[in-house]
Amino acid sequence: MSFKELHYRWEWKFKSQPEALWTWVADTNHFNRDAGLPALENRLGKGNRLANAKRRLRLMVFGTPLEYEEEPFEWIRPRRFGVVRHYLSGPLDTFRQSAELIPEEGGTRLIYDVWVKPKNILGLISTPIQIGILSRRQFETIFRRYDKLASLQRLPIEFPAHVEFAPGGRERLQVGRDRLLTQGAGRALVDRLIETLERGDAMALARIRPYALADYWNAPRRAVLELFLRATRAGLLNLQWDVLCPMCRGAKQKNETLSDLRMPVHCDTCNIDFYANFESSVELTFHPNPAIRSIEASEFCVAGPQTTPHIIAQQLIAPRSSRALTLPLEKGRYRLRALELNGGQLIAADTHGDAAVSVKASDSGWAGDELRVALTPTLNLENATTQEQLLILERIAWSDQSTTAAEVTALQTFRDLFASEALRPGDQISVGSLTIMFTDLKSSTQLYREIGDAPAFGLVMDHFDVLKQAIADEGGAVVKTIGDAVMAVFQRPAPALRAIFKAQEKLLKSSAARPLKLKAGIHYGSCIAVNLNDRLDYFGTTVNAASRLVELSSGNDIILSSAVRDDSEVQEILRELKAECVETNLKGFDKETFEVWRVYS
Numbered sequence: 001m002s003f004k005e006l007h008y009r010w011e012w013k014f015k016s017q018p019e020a021l022w023t024w025v026a027d028t029n030h031f032n033r034d035a036g037l038p039a040l041e042n043r044l045g046k047g048n049r050l051a052n053a054k055r056r057l058r059l060m061v062f063g064t065p066l067e068y069e070e071e072p073f074e075w076i077r078p079r080r081f082g083v084v085r086h087y088l089s090g091p092l093d094t095f096r097q098s099a100e101l102i103p104e105e106g107g108t109r110l111i112y113d114v115w116v117k118p119k120n121i122l123g124l125i126s127t128p129i130q131i132g133i134l135s136r137r138q139f140e141t142i143f144r145r146y147d148k149l150a151s152l153q154r155l156p157i158e159f160p161a162h163v164e165f166a167p168g169g170r171e172r173l174q175v176g177r178d179r180l181l182t183q184g185a186g187r188a189l190v191d192r193l194i195e196t197l198e199r200g201d202a203m204a205l206a207r208i209r210p211y212a213l214a215d216y217w218n219a220p221r222r223a224v225l226e227l228f229l230r231a232t233r234a235g236l237l238n239l240q241w242d243v244l245c246p247m248c249r250g251a252k253q254k255n256e257t258l259s260d261l262r263m264p265v266h267c268d269t270c271n272i273d274f275y276a277n278f279e280s281s282v283e284l285t286f287h288p289n290p291a292i293r294s295i296e297a298s299e300f301c302v303a304g305p306q307t308t309p310h311i312i313a314q315q316l317i318a319p320r321s322s323r324a325l326t327l328p329l330e331k332g333r334y335r336l337r338a339l340e341l342n343g344g345q346l347i348a349a350d351t352h353g354d355a356a357v358s359v360k361a362s363d364s365g366w367a368g369d370e371l372r373v374a375l376t377p378t379l380n381l382e383n384a385t386t387q388e389q390l391l392i393l394e395r396i397a398w399s400d401q402s403t404t405a406a407e408v409t410a411l412q413t414f415r416d417l418f419a420s421e422a423l424r425p426g427d428q429i430s431v432g433s434l435t436i437m438f439t440d441l442k443s444s445t446q447l448y449r450e451i452g453d454a455p456a457f458g459l460v461m462d463h464f465d466v467l468k469q470a471i472a473d474e475g476g477a478v479v480k481t482i483g484d485a486v487m488a489v490f491q492r493p494a495p496a497l498r499a500i501f502k503a504q505e506k507l508l509k510s511s512a513a514r515p516l517k518l519k520a521g522i523h524y525g526s527c528i529a530v531n532l533n534d535r536l537d538y539f540g541t542t543v544n545a546a547s548r549l550v551e552l553s554s555g556n557d558i559i560l561s562s563a564v565r566d567d568s569e570v571q572e573i574l575r576e577l578k579a580e581c582v583e584t585n586l587k588g589f590d591k592e593t594f595e596v597w598r599v600y601s
């Protein structure tokens with residue numbers, strides 16, 4: 001016996017704009033939890049996958065398992081999304097849902113459709129009550145709350161459904177707070193952190209991104225990151241290195257330490273193996289220490305639009321058919337790809353691009369040249385293959401709110417607090433471009449001879465403190481010392497230059513009997529992170545060349561490579577200073593040669 005599909009349509013009017021409402025309404029994981037749905041269990045198991053990101057899921061309803069196959073969510077951000085579920089057990093045959101956010105004068109009209117095809121009499125009788133009456137009422141209550149929060153520009157992290165502390169958790173929270181304050185952390189930021197841990201929504205706390213929170217708090221990003229690093233030592237937070245898939249950007253491996261990194265990493269959704277790099281694919285996140293609040297990592301929806309916020313549109317297109325989409329795009333670069341095909345089509349959006357373009361996905365690949373489209377273009381997507389294809393349009397830029405491993409490991413606070421953090425012996429990992437600075441004391445042998453070993457040694461030790469402080473103040477870190485020489489690392493060249501200026505000046509002006517002269521060289525380029533003597537160290541031609549620059553310094557100057565000198569921030573600093581070219585073709589350790597510049601502070 002086959003039953004007719006039942007259809008429910010609800011329309012509500014909300015005050016916030018579609019963009020703001022979207023981050024709440026399209027967060028189906030959060031929504032399903034708020035709607036009281038039970039947690040899901042993935043039935044495919046690790047290493048197994050269905051084509052086009054279809055999933056096999058199970059949840060328990062009144063002690064009865066309900067299993068279904070879920071089609072991939074389809075959406076156009078921030079206008080509409082929907083999903084289809086085919087039940088393998090229970091009273092329903094299929095469930096379809098679609099939500100449309102229409103911008104209107106003074107807010108958004110939300111049209112919410114549900115279609116249900118019952119499998120048996122129980123499904124036929126219960127659906128009008130469960131969906132038609134109960135869900136309608138409950139969904140409206142949740143959406144009204146989301147509308148209010150969206151219009152207040154609040155983050156989900158602030159609003160708990162209910163908070164459960166571990167036994168003794170509240171007391172530990174106060175102990176941790178006192179510990180941070182004793183260490184000199186700023187009271188305002190500490191109290192915001194404590195309040196977040198005390199009241200925050202468990203789902204949002206499961207993966208805290210320090211820069212996103214800093215932006216929301218209107219606080220400096222480095223200060224918040226350093227506070228969180230200290231808070232792990234004070235027993236408040238735990239940290240985690242998430243290895244992100246370069247395609248779906250989901251966290252595919254979660255490690256407590258860098259030495260737990262195992263490569264290559266596999267993504268079941270995208271069916272690829274990849275090698276992590278510190279520059280974009282290893283992100284540092286935090287969660288509450290379980291001794292304070294234990295956060296269960298249950299999932300209530302695994303593939304809704306907000307799990308992959310960089311994907312603007314995702315559409316499942318039948319074999320040999322096409323679909324036209326009108327997309328609200330921001331200026332920038334995008335990639336269109338099909339989950340089951342190799343390669344992709346690059347697309348640039350700006351005001352002067354084409355209003356309509358056609359793109360064909362075929363077994364032989366993609367057309368090639370980058371397409372230029374307008375900001376609200378119509379894309380005619382054609383699936384020319386004989387298989388169903390999941391087409392994905394994604395923004396190419398990574399979120400600047402992620403705290404990358406490249407940044408964190410080049411921070412003095414991190415190296416001080418996590419001195420033993422290293423990679424597995426033998427592993428190498430790309431960290432992208434870093435600034436490497438070497439310094440060395442001028443005429444230190446002479447110093448030891450003239451004023452005696454003990455006083456000279458004291459001066460040399462003092463100079464390490466001055467240098468380390470100047471480096472930390474500018475957001476860099478000391479990697480190691482070799483005799484009187486120091487190797488330091490920075491994210492960008494300009495802070496390295498400012499740090500060495502400060503250190504040289506302070507040492508010259510010091511009241512010591514013998515002011516010290518500091519030689520310095522700075523280079524910028526790509527590096528590899530390695531484990532050397534159980535410490536995180538860097539190597540590569542950039543490091544080797546930087547170590548040679550310092551030999552050209554006379555102690556009242558700084559030697560820069562052309563890569564450093566040409567940096568726009570450095571150019572700004574050099575406008576006031578004299579720079580002279582001292583070498584025109586210093587050899588790096590590869591075949592490249594470069595110019596070397598001398599700057600007087």
Ligand SMILES: [Zn+2]
Pocket residue numbers: 245246247248249250267268269270271
């Ligand atoms: Zn993936």
